[in-house]
Amino acid sequence: MINREYVKMLENKDIIFELAAFANKRRAEVGPDNVFDFTLGSPSVPPPDAVHQALRELLDEGDPFTMHRYTSEGGLPETRAKIAEDLNDRFGSSFSAGNIFMTCAANASLAHAMRAVTVPGDKILAFAPVFSEYEFYAKGAGCELVVVPADTENLGIDFDVTERMLDSSISAVLINSPNNPSGLVYDTETIKKLAELLKQKSAELGKTIYLISDEPYREIVFSGTDSPFISNYYDNTIVCYSFSKSLSLPGERIGYVAVNPKAENAELIVSMFGQISRTSGHNGAPVIWQRVLAKVLPATSDVSVYEKNANLLYDALTGYGFECVKPGGTFYMMPKIPGGDKDAFFKKALENDIILVPGDGFLCPDHFRLAYCVPTDIVERSLERFGRLI
Numbered sequence: 001m002i003n004r005e006y007v008k009m010l011e012n013k014d015i016i017f018e019l020a021a022f023a024n025k026r027r028a029e030v031g032p033d034n035v036f037d038f039t040l041g042s043p044s045v046p047p048p049d050a051v052h053q054a055l056r057e058l059l060d061e062g063d064p065f066t067m068h069r070y071t072s073e074g075g076l077p078e079t080r081a082k083i084a085e086d087l088n089d090r091f092g093s094s095f096s097a098g099n100i101f102m103t104c105a106a107n108a109s110l111a112h113a114m115r116a117v118t119v120p121g122d123k124i125l126a127f128a129p130v131f132s133e134y135e136f137y138a139k140g141a142g143c144e145l146v147v148v149p150a151d152t153e154n155l156g157i158d159f160d161v162t163e164r165m166l167d168s169s170i171s172a173v174l175i176n177s178p179n180n181p182s183g184l185v186y187d188t189e190t191i192k193k194l195a196e197l198l199k200q201k202s203a204e205l206g207k208t209i210y211l212i213s214d215e216p217y218r219e220i221v222f223s224g225t226d227s228p229f230i231s232n233y234y235d236n237t238i239v240c241y242s243f244s245k246s247l248s249l250p251g252e253r254i255g256y257v258a259v260n261p262k263a264e265n266a267e268l269i270v271s272m273f274g275q276i277s278r279t280s281g282h283n284g285a286p287v288i289w290q291r292v293l294a295k296v297l298p299a300t301s302d303v304s305v306y307e308k309n310a311n312l313l314y315d316a317l318t319g320y321g322f323e324c325v326k327p328g329g330t331f332y333m334m335p336k337i338p339g340g341d342k343d344a345f346f347k348k349a350l351e352n353d354i355i356l357v358p359g360d361g362f363l364c365p366d367h368f369r370l371a372y373c374v375p376t377d378i379v380e381r382s383l384e385r386f387g388r389l390i
């Protein structure tokens, strides 16, 4: 017998990949320069040279027998130590190698974190605009994702509603800053306020509410943006990270979970991750990439183009009259759909070969997402077309 749950999920196709496939079809029809595809969140810059240099060194100088062997549980000690050292240097935290568990990128990190601090039937609280895949990660842990509706003015956290929704059914809170899809970065004041609320609610409800902080865009923050390291403000934080965006390695599947050493049961949670890996079929992150990380950290790709693209789009769109929260990081922004007729707007965008993602999947149905991880000349040539949509 096959599992009907997954068959049912097939009805729920990923709209972003469908739109990206449509963009590919249009590229074949009208030429790649005439399609303005703002759908996929895949980095548009290469990894830094150091990454390929490190790979070459490993292949040329590494012992072909030992290089590919199983790692110990949690990953290579030298990579975990390097990650802890890098976090501590940059954020003044106190991680050690034992707090870091290597994973196959952010979705695996989230799956581990969610399973560690919930039991099936629990609820996980997240905030709209919300990354559409969270629902499935939560489902995989047997949990329900409940989402605080967005404060539609600034797409930030609505604390009054959050306070009401934080009841005894919630075991963990999931936060994503810098945010996909809005590009919003929660500032220090917001993070302090959330931390205070979680401390107060944990005491009131007599349980530890863990904060799962999904941070794959942590290194893509624009100048002048206040971007606090969230774990420094709330001890019971589990950081989920991936090198998909900061090192432009989305297909390599490499990341980590970092448990704040001051979190309740911090050591136990990292050991539990090993067991979660066993039961979920994850079992270890690619060892060659762990070796590369140990050599190249804290390197990142040159992510400056994303800020350039953001400014070009933000200035032009707001100039045309679009309402949009200015992104503080990532390679996304989320303008409001102008004019009130959503269908007419998306139809007109497609007629102009501008491919956009509707905000429905992010629980912001009056907005659309623009992923501007595309060459700057595409952005520049798209601007006049956006003017036709308003």
Ligand SMILES: Cc1ncc(COP(=O)(O)O)c(C=O)c1O
Binding pocket: 041, 104, 105, 106, 107, 108, 131, 176, 179, 180, 214, 216, 242, 243, 244, 245, 250, 255
């Ligand atoms: C907010 C967010 N979390 C998690 C992920 C998953 O990242 P990865 O591909 O590194 O697993 C993504 C990917 O786009 C994302 O945008």
